[in-house]
Amino acid sequence: MARFIQSHNCTECKCRNSIFDALSNDELELINNNRYEVSFKAGEIMFKQGTPSPHFLCLTTGMAKLYIEGHGKNLILSLVKPIEYIFGPGTYVDNRHHYSASAVEDSTACLVDVNIFKQIIRSNPNFADEFIRSISLMTIFNFDQFISLTQKQMNGRIADALFYLSEKIYGSNPFELTISRQDLADISGMSKESAIRILKEFKDEGILSANGNVLHILNPQQLKKISETG
Amino acid sequence: MARFIQSHNCTECKCRNSIFDALSNDELELINNNRYEVSFKAGEIMFKQGTPSPHFLCLTTGMAKLYIEGHGKNLILSLVKPIEYIFGPGTYVDNRHHYSASAVEDSTACLVDVNIFKQIIRSNPNFADEFIRSISLMTIFNFDQFISLTQKQMNGRIADALFYLSEKIYGSNPFELTISRQDLADISGMSKESAIRILKEFKDEGILSANGNVLHILNPQQLKKISETG
DNA sequence: ATCAATCGTTGATATATATCAATGAATAAG
DNA sequence: CTTATTCATTGATATATATCAACGATTGAT
Numbered sequence: 001m002a003r004f005i006q007s008h009n010c011t012e013c014k015c016r017n018s019i020f021d022a023l024s025n026d027e028l029e030l031i032n033n034n035r036y037e038v039s040f041k042a043g044e045i046m047f048k049q050g051t052p053s054p055h056f057l058c059l060t061t062g063m064a065k066l067y068i069e070g071h072g073k074n075l076i077l078s079l080v081k082p083i084e085y086i087f088g089p090g091t092y093v094d095n096r097h098h099y100s101a102s103a104v105e106d107s108t109a110c111l112v113d114v115n116i117f118k119q120i121i122r123s124n125p126n127f128a129d130e131f132i133r134s135i136s137l138m139t140i141f142n143f144d145q146f147i148s149l150t151q152k153q154m155n156g157r158i159a160d161a162l163f164y165l166s167e168k169i170y171g172s173n174p175f176e177l178t179i180s181r182q183d184l185a186d187i188s189g190m191s192k193e194s195a196i197r198i199l200k201e202f203k204d205e206g207i208l209s210a211n212g213n214v215l216h217i218l219n220p221q222q223l224k225k226i227s228e229t230g
Numbered sequence: 231m232a233r234f235i236q237s238h239n240c241t242e243c244k245c246r247n248s249i250f251d252a253l254s255n256d257e258l259e260l261i262n263n264n265r266y267e268v269s270f271k272a273g274e275i276m277f278k279q280g281t282p283s284p285h286f287l288c289l290t291t292g293m294a295k296l297y298i299e300g301h302g303k304n305l306i307l308s309l310v311k312p313i314e315y316i317f318g319p320g321t322y323v324d325n326r327h328h329y330s331a332s333a334v335e336d337s338t339a340c341l342v343d344v345n346i347f348k349q350i351i352r353s354n355p356n357f358a359d360e361f362i363r364s365i366s367l368m369t370i371f372n373f374d375q376f377i378s379l380t381q382k383q384m385n386g387r388i389a390d391a392l393f394y395l396s397e398k399i400y401g402s403n404p405f406e407l408t409i410s411r412q413d414l415a416d417i418s419g420m421s422k423e424s425a426i427r428i429l430k431e432f433k434d435e436g437i438l439s440a441n442g443n444v445l446h447i448l449n450p451q452q453l454k455k456i457s458e459t460g
Numbered sequence: 461a462t463c464a465a466t467c468g469t470t471g472a473t474a475t476a477t478a479t480c481a482a483t484g485a486a487t488a489a490g
Numbered sequence: 491c492t493t494a495t496t497c498a499t500t501g502a503t504a505t506a507t508a509t510c511a512a513c514g515a516t517t518g519a520t
Contacts, residue, residue, distance in 0.1 A: 068373055070381040071460045077373075089366035089373075092359070098370050121362070122355035129322070129352065132362065136319035139365070140328050142372060143298055143307075143319075149380050150419040151300040153476065181498060189380040191478055196499060230301045383506065411468060421508055426469060 010035070015060045015083045015110075019134055022126040030120070034113040040064075040103035046086075049100040055111040058085040062107025063169075063178060067186060068099045076186040078141070079104070079169050079179070087135075091118070104179050149189040152230035157188040158198040159227035162208070166217055174209075174216035240265070245290045245313045245340075249364055252356040260350070264343040270294075270333035276316075279330040285341040288315040292337025293399075293408060297416060298329045306416040308371070309334070309399050309409070317365075321348070334409050379419040382460035387418040388428040389457035392438070396447055404439075404446035 010016065010032040011025055020028065037060070040046055046057065049069050059080050066086065067074040077099055080086055090096040091114055121128045148160045161184060166173045177184075185195040202208040207223050209216045217223055240246065240262040241255055250258065267290070270276055276287065279299050289310050296316065297304040307329055310316055320326040321344055351358045378390045391414060396403045407414075415425040432438040437453050439446045447453055 068377055070377045071458075073381050075377060075380055089369040092363040092366040093370060098373055118359075122359065125352035125358075128355075128358050129348075132351070132365075133322040135362075135365065135369070136322040139319040139369060139372075140323060142369075142376075143328055146305060146372075146376065146379075147298055147300040149376075150305055151303055192497090193479080193499080194477060200499085228301075422467090423469080423509080424507060430469080 015058075017058055017083050017085050019085070019127070019130045022124060022130050023120065024124075027120050027124060027127075031112050031116060034116045035110050037108060037110055039108045040106070042103055042106050044103050046101040046103060046107075046109070047097050049097050051097055053088055053090050053095055053097045054114055056085060056087050056091075056114055056117045057101075058083060058110045058112070060108045060110055062103055062105040064101050064107060064109075065104050065179070065183060066099050066101050074186045075189065076183060077145070078138075079165075079187075081169060087117075089135075104183065152227075154188070154190055154194055154198050155201070155226050156228075156230040157190065158184075158195060158202070159223050161188045162215070162217060162223065163227065165215075173220075174214050177213040177215055245288075247288055247313050247315050249315070249357070249360045252354060252360050253350065254354075257350050257354060257357075261342055261346060264346045265340050267338060267340055269338045270336070272333055272336050274333050276331040276333060276337075276339070277327050279327050281327055283318055283320050283325055283327045284344055286315060286317050286321075286344055286347045287331075288313060288340045288342070290338045290340055292333055292335040294331050294337060294339075295334050295409070295413060296329050296331050304416045305419060306413060307375075308368075309395075309417075311399060317347075319365075334413065382457075384418070384420055384424055384428050385431070385456050386458075386460040387420065388414075388425060388432070389453050391418045392445070392447060392453065393457065395445075403450075404444050407443040407445055 010020070010028040020031075023031070040062070042062075046064060047053070059082050061082055064080040064086070065076050066078050066080060067076045080101075086101060088097050088099065090098050121131055148157055152160070164187070165177065165179075166175050170176070179187075181196055182192045184199075185192040188195055199208065199210065202223070203210055205222075207217070207219045207226075209218055240250070240258040250261075253261070270292070272292075276294060277283070289312050291312055294310040294316070295306050296308050296310060297306045310331075316331060318327050318329065320328050351361055378387055382390070394417070395407065396405050400406070409417075411426055412422045414429075415422040418425055429438065429440065432453075433440055435452075437447070437449045437456075439448055
């Protein structure tokens with residue numbers, strides 16, 4: 001997988017999310033002076049639900065999962081890959097994280113002081129528009145998840161998760177799964193055992209092949225149908 | 231229930247959501263010149279998922295439900311009461327509604343041209359901050375729903391719905407339910423029959439009394455425990 | 461007032477899904 | 491290399507929940 005080379009200056013950074021294209025050089029410089037880089041080993045927690053939320057985080061390498069810690073179980077809201085950013089709703093409400101984030105692969109990230117970020121939103125309307133647009137996109141994505149998890153049964157939910165992984169996360173088919181079966185279950189809102197059983201069922205029906213952690217959607221049409229019929 | 235008297239001028243309007251407090255008189259005047267009032271009978275659709283979304287809507291009297299039309303079933307995202315507003319995530323993405331809205335009681339609403347609204351967000355940072363804050367609050371609310379619907383079983387979900395209705399919507403206990411059992415089921419993500427059965431169970435256990443559509447939470451502590459143990 | 465249509469309620473049954481338990485496979489630590 | 495620990499898999503079972511069917515109660519229309 002391509003590794004983005006991180007610059008020491010935001011103005012020339014190649015791992016910069018497109019939301020920052022709306023910024024002037026002065027604003028980028030301001031961010032540059034108020035950021036630092038961190039690295040996480042696979043499995044390490046980046047931040048924990050309920051703790052203060054002083055940073056905007058942009059993932060530069062690796063992969064992270066965002067998950068709500070519920071009652072014994074976790075619900076994975078999304079996987080984050082380079083060069084996406086993480087910015088929770090608590091920033092404008094109570095300065096707390098409303099979900100946890102942890103690295104599912106070895107990762108590096110850029111942290112930006114959240115007050116700088118909010119300041120630029122106030123002073124640069126184009127940036128504000130882009131920002132509102134990006135959180136709107138997340139809301140729409142959440143709605144789709146909502147319907148999948150509350151109205152489809154397990155086959156349909158696993159189908160949705162497989163498309164999400166193939167199309168949105170790994171961007172390929174076949175793809176190598178870097179998350180655990182438990183994570184797949186936490187994405188689909190079911191027990192790990194059930195998730196495994198559905199995968200097996202798809203394999204038996206020739207819809208999917210699985211070689212270790214390399215999954216291949218062999219029959220996307222049929223998988224799509226399963227997703228739609230719920 | 232108190233009826234807000236609607237003024238013919240936004241600057242003096244008593245049914246104005248507090249988000250507009252950040253606006254100058256000129257900006258209020260701008261909105262005033264680009265709005266109109268509509269009334270809906272109970273059951274009427276205000277707007278439909280998938281259709282263009284040219285207006286910001288503020289409910290002035292009555293009650294509405296926002297719901298995603300899924301696969302045969304609906305999922306109610308929230309109930310809206312005066313003087314809350316409805317502003318979907320599609321406005322900044324594809325100009326489409328991503329959920330439907332319909333009146334559950336006879337209602338009136340104020341519609342404001344969405345471009346005026348976006349224009350003021352660009353020019354007034356305090357208003358922008360308030361707006362981002364308000365959509366962040368909705369996101370956090372959605373997260374709670376998410377956990378309730380995907381990780382709790384039916385008793386816990388109905389308990390959550392009852393607290394939502396009593397505390398957030400009707401603001402009283404006892405309260406008169408103006409939504410149908412089907413709506414209650416659509417809030418809790420279950421079949422109508424199941425919702426009714428849980429209500430009956432709560433009645434049999436003395437947690438709840440139901441006199442027609444007047445519900446009374448008799449034992450909030452126990453209901454809270456049911457909500458927490460899922 | 462009467463009829464039709466919807467809404468609420470209940471019971472019986474089928475089904476989806478979680479849980480429990482056991483075992484093998486992979487991985488990390490000594 | 492060996493052992494301990496986690497992770498993946500499978501089967502058997504229990505449980506939660508939906509569906510189907512029937513019927514009474516309410517509401518709206520003629």
